[in-house]
Amino acid sequence: MLKVKVYADRMSQPSRAVLIFCKVNGIEFDEIKVEISKRQQLSPEFAAINPFKKLPAIVDGRFKQFESHAILIYLASAFPGIADHWLVLSPFHLFNHNNFLMTPQICEIQTQPYSPADSTTVSLLFSKLGTSTKGAELRREERENFGEGLK
Numbered sequence: 001m002l003k004v005k006v007y008a009d010r011m012s013q014p015s016r017a018v019l020i021f022c023k024v025n026g027i028e029f030d031e032i033k034v035e036i037s038k039r040q041q042l043s044p045e046f047a048a049i050n051p052f053k054k055l056p057a058i059v060d061g062r063f064k065q066f067e068s069h070a071i072l073i074y075l076a077s078a079f080p081g082i083a084d085h086w087l088v089l090s091p092f093h094l095f096n097h098n099n100f101l102m103t104p105q106i107c108e109i110q111t112q113p114y115s116p117a118d119s120t121t122v123s124l125l126f127s128k129l130g131t132s133t134k135g136a137e138l139r140r141e142e143r144e145n146f147g148e149g150l151k
């Protein structure tokens with residue numbers, strides 16, 4: 001089987017994330033070093049892999065991919081034997097994850113009214129921010145409501 005090619009510069013944090021993920025999970029890969037300090041990411045060869053000319057990028061067979069988060073999600077889901085704590089796909093966790101990423105009012109959580117859907121994000125944010133009593137209560141309610149919705 002062809003190894004994944006990982007185009008990376010170890011000075012780049014998202015490059016390191018992809019390299020470490022591959023190593024930790026036993027994904028066989030070839031590291032192709034692209035040195036930002038030498039502006040190698042601007043070469044036409046690399047632009048053919050990532051038109052945005054940023055690292056990291058991967059090539060898996062004929063499939064080219066860039067953006068470290070998208071790469072990590074791809075690796076976590078496409079390779080056999082990757083522990084499922086890397087990418088939780090249960091409906092509840094997926095909802096929380098997407099809701100967190102897609103809700104724009106992160107800076108306004110304490111002043112804006114929010115819809116029931118938003119309250120999961122708010123509770124997640126409260127829990128992250130450590131205002132635990134209200135966050136825990138919201139989280140409990142949201143779990144119950146969400147569980148009801150799935151029945």
Ligand SMILES: N[C@@H](CCC(=O)N[C@@H](CS)C(=O)NCC(=O)O)C(=O)O
Binds near residue numbers: 013067
């Ligand atoms: N959001 C992108 C960030 C990609 C990025 O900005 N990479 C930097 C290195 S950390 C890069 O390639 N910079 C070269 C340039 O901007 O010319 C990801 O997570 O992959």
